[in-house]
Amino acid sequence: MSQQVLTATIPHEALGDRLDVAISPLFSDYSRNRIQQWIKDGNLKVDGEVWKKPRQAVLGGENVELLVEIENTTEIPAQEIELDIVYEDDSIMVINKPPGLVVHPGAGNPDRTLMNALLFYNPALREVPRAGIVHRLDKDTSGLMVVAKNVPAQTSLVSQLQRHAVERIYDAVVVGKMARGGTIDKAIGRSPGDRKKMAVRAMGGKEAVSHYRVLEHFREHTRIRVKLETGRTHQIRVHMAYLGFPLVGDPVYGSRFRIPKKMQEEFVQFLRGFHRQALHAGALSLTHPATGKTMKWKAPMPDDLFELVDVLREDMQDYENAQLGYDDFDYDYGVEVEWVTDEDIPD
Incomplete structure (x- = not known):
């Protein structure tokens, strides 16, 4: 932990303001939440006296000393690992x-x-x-x-x-036939039965809002796109499981494998061997900290998720062909799914 003492004078026009509100502009390199915590920890002196209440009103003109504590990473080794x-x-x-x-x-x-x-x-x-x-x-x-x-x-x-001003959009494949998209607004907190898991909590949870839409239906699965309004731990995994549509491969919140009837054995083995939640953060948008411009990036799904989608498409087509008596029909299963526009995602 590295430490540094910063000093400043509260302007006279701050008369009557809360302490944290008054000093946040004076130490603008740090977030208000972090400054509030430093105040509560006793890291702030006002005219030589420690103040621990962020809501305490100021008169203006006070001299303040803030002990800034920054976690350092000196004990964490640098390791050569490929980054994309x-x-x-x-x-x-x-x-x-x-x-x-x-x-x-x-x-x-x-x-x-x-x-x-x-x-x-x-x-x-x-x-x-x-x-x-x-x-x-x-x-x-x-x-x-x-x-x-x-x-x-x-x-x-x-x-x-x-402020929920960073836009994050995810691709996912869930177990079950989801009829339509929607919004789930359910608070999330630690599971009372297992502290290693999160759960929807009527009491004691934090606000969590997810908007989701259906992209593609399969026989017993659905491909969806989810836009996060908040960013709680395991939010999409918890919300989808709560709705009864857990993510494919989710080892914590998932259910038993749902294998469609008469699925080819190689497809069955692929599903049983898919050992990670089928979730990919495919789009990110934010305001650049230095320029103030809005920037957006997109990243295609990795190979394993593409293969999962292809398997589910082929299974559905095989089943439909069998129902029509087209078992030997040579069909091109390749389908491209385009990104939806931001306007298609509910606000």
């Missing part, structure tokens, strides 16, 4: 994370994570909290993530995430 960098400039990087890569070191995954890879690729990220990582994807979820390359960029991105 979609975009990079002086402020941010956008990474297309493969399935199987853990984001942060932790219990059971002490290294070989995205953080280790980032520190090898750019050693200067040791000066940025959490090596610039501002949000996460589960180990077995693939897709786009943004990384901040400096503290001001990180503060901007964290603020955008907190």
Whole structure:
């Protein structure tokens, strides 16, 4: 943990403002939430006295000293791991994370994570909290993530995430025949029965909103697209399971495999061997921290998800041909599914 004492004077026009509101503009490199926590931790002195209440009113003209504490990554080794960098400039990087890569070191995954890879690729990220990582994807979820390359960029991105101003759109395949799209607005919190899992909670959960639409129907599965309004842990996995349509391959929130009748054995074996949740963060949009411009990126589904969709398409066509007596009919199953526009996703 690196520490630094910053000083400033509260302007007289801040008379009557809350303490956290008054000093946040004075230390604009850091988010208001972080400043609030430092105040509660006793890191702020006002005219030489420690103030611990963010809501306390100020008079204006007070001299403040803020002890800034930044988590460093000196003990985390830099490791050469290939990164799929979609975009990079002086402020941010956008990474297309493969399935199987853990984001942060932790219990059971002490290294070989995205953080280790980032520190090898750019050693200067040791000066940025959490090596610039501002949000996460589960180990077995693939897709786009943004990384901040400096503290001001990180503060901007964290603020955008907190204001739900970062657009994230996911492709998924769920178990079951979903009739139509919609919106699920159900709070999510720790499962009372298993603290390692999340669950929809009527009491004690945090707001969680997911908008979803149906892209493609199969015999016993559905391909969907989900737009997150919030970003809770395991949000899409929990919400889809709550609706009765768990993600294919989800080892935590999934159900037993639903194998369509008369499915070819090779297709059956593929489904049984699909051991990760069928979820991909395919689109990301945000306001650039330095330029203020809106930027958007898209990443195609990885090969394993393409293969899953192809298997389900071929199975459906096989079944339909059999019903029509076309068992020996040579049919081209190739179908391209285009991205929907942002306007097609409900606000």
